[in-house]
Amino acid sequence: MMELIWLIPLIPLLGFIINGLGQYNFSKFVVGLVGCGAVLGSFLLSCILFLQVFQARSAGEDGTTVFHLFEWISVGGFDLSFSFLLDPLSALMLLIVTGIGFLIHLYSYSYMYEDESFGRFFSYLNLFIFFMLLLVLGSNYLIMFIGWEGVGLCSYLLIGFWYKNSSYASAAKKAFVMNRIGDLGFLIAVFAIIATFGTLEYADVFAQASQFPIGDATLLLITLLLFIAATGKSAQIPLFTWLPDAMAGPTPVSALIHAATMVTAGIYMIIRSNILFTLSPLTMQIIAGIGVATALIAAFIAVTQNDIKKVLAYSTVSQLGYMFLGLGVGAFTGAFFHVMTHAFFKALLFLGAGSVIHAMHHEQDMRKMGGLKKHLPVTYVTMLLGTIAIAGIPPLSGFFSKDEILAFTFESSPFLWGLGFVGALFTAFYMFRMLFLTFFGKFRGTHEQEHHLHESPAQMTIPLIILAILSVLGGIINIPSALGGGHWLANFLSPIFAYSNSRVPEVHLDHNTEYVLMAVSAVAAIVMAVLAYHKYVKKADVPQADGVAQGTLYKLSYNKFYVDELYNALFVKPLNALSKVFYKVVDKSAIDGVVHGVADFISASGRGIRQLQSGYVGFYIFMIVLGVAAIMLYGLLNI
């Protein structure tokens, strides 16, 4: 059974090919069947593999297997094979990608049913799943890089899915260009790894790296480059501005790519390479700093956004910041725990938002919603659960994962914990603000919209319900020992961190500290929720229309810290000016000058030389005689 691992990425690839070639001929039912069926097939296979890894781990083995598929590159002493790695980490990622992927495929069938490019949408989604599985399954950095580039491409294709709208198309371009900056870091890191270790296989690289001293300069360089790659893919400062714009894509895409799976690739990569990062304390500090800064700034921006998807997008950036904060303080398990729970509740929230948008006929502005509770009961209940989960109110999943990260942070630096805590307050506030503005109060849209309000069909509500259950129960997998839990996830993943734990002692949290931290953050989250309830339900405060004078802080948040404007002034405009210079001076003058010059020279000399072709035979013969005489003269002189 294990030998069939290559089928897992292959099935979605086949789905992509079939749907891609037949998108104009197949009926929507066939397209949906192929698209969803391919991912379901992968999911079932992943479940089988996961069970085997699970059994191996239960039996005390490390559950790690490398499947060698074929020899790929063999140059001199450098060998690279195309092989897959199955271990606890990749097995869990397989489940997340294919499981949530399948639910979102199912949801898309209904959500995208009216779209004219239905087949194209499903073929792109399947292609994305294929690349994401490559990224997760690869046993060396190059295969991960293929997946890394591939998911970037699919993200571009899906953000720009409605490419006829030029602002959507430029959002896709922005995402692609920003990802490229990170990808360049990944590529250079790959070269540096080859130069340092002579191999790209994880097992060999990590075994060699574990012999390096702490703070080694080469490792510092490699980890910094890998972190740059992660900031691009996982939308961290300074490369985070693409993710909110990526909301131009269809909502299921936002749920799958820009919340649950692709944006966590950077975190997956760092967890995978944990030994390299553990040995570079400086990089870890930078990661923690960037992570907490991103978490705070994005949460601060999310508080004033009025577009329901924009709120969720900034919330995603902020949550990704928490994951990086966790990585930076060495809580690798905590970060991965948050990846999982975040995948559940953020996919749920996005799909719920999609259901609202669907019911509102593509209206995304929360100022025009309100009172949807009675029209969309299933969506309301599931989104309420998702909101409670993300806000960190016990006993839902988000509480456990966020708390584990914050507890580790407190152990490492109370200052960072303070910043993270403030971010968590914002999180609770803006999420409940979104919920109250959307579902409570009076309906603020047009009569026509109110008339058409309807609950979404079963294909859309079933994924919502499943994800809501996961969001509620997801915390069970890693209940801390302070609450009598078994730290199942940490134990399950421990082989991944064997090298790191052998070099750096594991952090053991004091139970009393942990109780205090939990109590503080749980109470704070509830207080923020009540505050939001008071402001948006009791007072029925609706955000003002654009252009109304506001305070400085509000304006700063509403305009997203002017980061886009800053980047525009710093990079886009100078680059445009530079390319204008190149266009006018280098291209128009120099290159065109040479090209036109050659042509002009040829035609001018032709105009002169053609005079010789007079048509008089006597003249030709005279020239022949002259030529022969010249040759003979030359011969004579050279004897």
Place this chain on the structure above:
Amino acid sequence: MGDIIQNIQGIPLNHYLIFCSVIFAIGVVGVLIRRNVIIIMMSIELMLNSVNLLLAAFSAYYGDASGQVFVFFVMALAAAEVAVGLAIVIMVYRNTKSVDIESLSKLRW
């Protein structure tokens, strides 16, 4: 055969060279200045034959038969050339009622 060679060798080689050069030059000048196609062809014959003569003379002086072989080749070539050339001249005459080479100046830029 020996007599002929001795007779040829009786005249210094320089004389042959000068004589042939003169005839060749006459041929060249004929080609260049005459406008009648027939006369131009005759001038070409003159050039070819001057070279033939020189080849035969060198062959005799150095006792190497390959020069004479060349002479035969040149003769065969000259015969073929005249056959084709005269045919062209006849066609030209039919079309232009003239054998003036200047009448064939249509092929120009």
